[in-house]
Amino acid sequence: MPFVNIRIVKQVIEHDREAIKAKVQSAVTDSISEAAGIPKENVWVTFDEVDETDWFAGGQRVRELRAGS
Template sequence: MPFVRITIVREVIADDPSAKKAAIGSKVTAAIAEATGLPEREISVVFDEVDARNWYVGSTDVETLRSHNRQGST
């Protein structure tokens, strides 16, 4: 029974978390089912949401990185 844990920046799905998690979960489940031949009912997906300020890429948090990207694109 495959178990998939998806850690995602909360702000990425903030505008419609239920629908976005359902879409991601459905696609991940379908891909695993196709690759393994297992029925989808045997595949579990769990989401861990992390605030952008608590997720770091190198020594910089994602909130800061996104802020810099928005400033650079204006």
């Protein structure tokens, strides 16, 4: 049984948290189910939301990286 854990910066999805999670989990579930030839019910997906001040990339907070883009 595949278990998928998705970590995402919570501010990225804050405008529609539930709808975005539903869309992402559906796409992930469908893809794994099709690729592995297993029923969708056997694919588990969870989300961990991390604050942009607690996530770093290349030594910079994601908050600053997002502000610069």
